[in-house]
Amino acid sequence: RLADMLTLRDLISQQEQDLDPDREWPGISAALDRAFEECRRMREQEGRLLKEDLARRLAGFAATVGAIEQQLPEILQQRQDELKSRITRLLDGVNLDPLRLAQETAILADKCDVTEELVRLRSHISQFTGFLDSDEPVGRRLDFLLQEFLREVNTLASKISNAGVAYLNVEMKSEIEKLREQVQNLE
Incomplete structure (x- = not known):
């Protein structure tokens, strides 16, 4: 039983060791370097996957804008x-x-007339693509840009009262929300 074992003195003992920082530091430093490198690699991989997902979603959004332009x-x-x-x-x-x-x-x-909104959406899509190709942190800028996407989509919805466009507007808003969720994972 555990209680019996705990009554035995010196069954488990703790010994203090004098650690020599000069001797221990190289091993600690190497372990930290490996951990940081692995963290950096994981972030790069996640970034690549996020970029691919964002680009795919943006292409779908652009196709929906194109569908509206065709129906206009x-x-x-x-x-x-x-x-x-x-x-x-x-x-x-x-x-x-x-x-x-x-x-x-x-x-x-x-x-x-929704020409202005469609031109702005195309401009925003182009800017978004440019930000995705940047090596700089772009999370906040993409989040702001997605707010602009939403504003243009809402204006489109208010100007065009058509069932087909209303459906496409819902699709675009849904895609914007998915894009925003992913953008929250970026720096």
Whole structure:
């Protein structure tokens, strides 16, 4: 039994040793060097894997932006047709200056224009790719850039009321969140 063993004196003894720092330090130093080198290698490997994952996710995000760009002419034509139909119904029997109607239609069309947001998203994607190729710590910059991604995606969603684009917006927001989670692991 353990209790019986503990009653025996000198069964286990502790001896103090005088350590010679000059003699012990080379072994300690070599062990520390190996540990630091292994840590550095692990960080580099993790960094490479994170970079690959971020690049893959960014490519998917860019493809979604491209899908919206492809659908845009059709969406805008559909929106224009709907607007014409509504205006015709609303103005049935009302005499309205055609110039004034054209001006109001142009203003509404300008409010629905997402060219600026798409250009900014493409610019942000390019900047993100550039940061991934940098040897500098870029975690905070990428996190800030992803906030800009989200702002542009939200503006897109508010300007384009289309079920297909709404679905793609949800996909983009989900991808932004995944990118942000990974960016938190970077310096």
